[in-house]
Amino acid sequence: MSNGEKRKTDTTASELFQKGRRRKKTNGDFVAGVLGRNRTILSQTITLVESNLIDDITAAQEVLYHLLPHTGNSIRIGITGVPGAGKSTFIESFGMFLCNLGFHVAVLAIDPSSSVSKGSILGDKTRMEQLSRHPHAFIRPSASGGVLGGVGRKTRETILVCEAAGFDIILVETVGVGQSEGMVRSMVDFFLLLQITGAGDELQGIKKGVMELADAILINKADGENKQSAMNLKAELNGMLRYLKPATDGWTTRAYTCSAINGEGIKDIWDVICRFQEGAKKSGLFHRQRERQTIHWMYSMINDYLKARFYSHKEIQQALPSVEQSVLDGSVSVTKAVVDLMEIFEKKG
């Protein structure tokens, strides 16, 4: 990710700064500010990356172009879990532990359901009071959707911006709505599933397919009266994991316990992640997974774009409801319906 030498232009950040002096904030300002680890400019750059305005997208891509050589040097950790699993409390505790080890920690969030108005809730700094005040931590609320890849693109690019700003550890939290776990899995190196114990039926319903995405399952709230049931759940989950192919080839997904409240198990899960990282870097898997993720991201953005083009086509929009109806009532075969839609789409205006 750091082949600055291949660039076509040799414009440096400071030259960009000179060139654009008269504008309010130039792309050079953003680049220099992020590389200079200026928190205010970091936030503004992320806002630029999150913008849906065409001019901002163009500007953001130029800024990213200059930041790219400085990206890739973090470990990206995804964190998911059902509501009530204690994600905020865990991130507060885990983040503080990492900051106190000297790491710079960025906390991002993915919420595909977030609109502009709801976007700020998930990443609300009041959820992580201590961590949000730590000078090594940076907490960013979740982006809202929009054009060009939406929430997924914005979070990926925010990861890159944070890496360029010197963050060593990026925690990407997901609310677990819709396809958000898969989205986060596709942009992180290590994926952590938080789980809690509960009585009987409450255990039902680990979301379909999510366990298979995890590099570790961490049973939170393993304290006080809960401790024994957490240990039991750990044993059960380890039994189940024997039946599932691991999320990452060559790595064995296991269950662990922790208490975000009293700190037990927090160091242990970090040790697990370090062991994972060390092994994956040695085997080349770490790099290969990132390459695969980047290419996959490109193709999924292309696909989003193709779909957007088709479904924003006026005549297609007009035709779809009745086509759906004809297919459902059996008066048109699906293939015929698709062939007809294709013809509408191909017909040049």
Place this chain on the structure above:
Amino acid sequence: MSNGEKRKTDTTASELFQKGRRRKKTNGDFVAGVLGRNRTILSQTITLVESNLIDDITAAQEVLYHLLPHTGNSIRIGITGVPGAGKSTFIESFGMFLCNLGFHVAVLAIDPSSSVSKGSILGDKTRMEQLSRHPHAFIRPSASGGVLGGVGRKTRETILVCEAAGFDIILVETVGVGQSEGMVRSMVDFFLLLQITGAGDELQGIKKGVMELADAILINKADGENKQSAMNLKAELNGMLRYLKPATDGWTTRAYTCSAINGEGIKDIWDVICRFQEGAKKSGLFHRQRERQTIHWMYSMINDYLKARFYSHKEIQQALPSVEQSVLDGSVSVTKAVVDLMEIFEKKG
């Protein structure tokens, strides 16, 4: 699925037959032959549906148009399992049981990896010697890929043709390669995962996400020395299933045992499927699931078509390798790469 009254034309199958008398085999011949349960014409109609020639596709769609009012009256059962799980033996035994109850049973297969030359292997009638000779059974080898939705489209349309030909039960087998389980799951009412016992490590590796697709897990080869370990596995799987959301809302996926060799458990699994069908029809879920599947199929065919259009674009094909490289070496951001590709694609020749 049977709203013949809404059709625009009133051409009957026999009129079509008259109209096309001079051609070698008319669409009317196909329609009349299938509805008349003529095995030879049924096979030829499926061959027509599987053809990649534009003229055949058009003809097949006209034939399907006339068959559609006669479709939908079967139960569609998907069957998957690792190689060695005894899929062929199970289908032979289960199919014979159903035929002897008086049902007409069609056996289809999905193999996304099949080419024209390999296509015949999976469905080879020699795999199911008894069943292939039963007058109530019809076994069709797996289709090979090609245009317009490929294997998935062909199998779906073959299901419809078989239903129009009066088959009550359609068994769709998958080899379990690539995304084939998801493909089969999306076209059947009930999805059965065959499993076998094995010692220790052999149990590892139920394919990611497949257990979550299943409406029942059937442990085959529960006979002789294997019986006890099959019972143990059943208990373990039932334990695991408690943690997973069921494949079908309102239905509890459980593990069962059977022996395709001695016939034990074969009637029981049929009872399970009947119970499922009865409940799902009562609740309306059966119909809703089929509607959802049909619409989903339409949208996935549209998406296939959009992708085919993009990736067959000459300049895109030429540009892609170097774009991929630039994205991987970090000299271009993914978003910029996609924007550039879009421009190439939009540029009218």
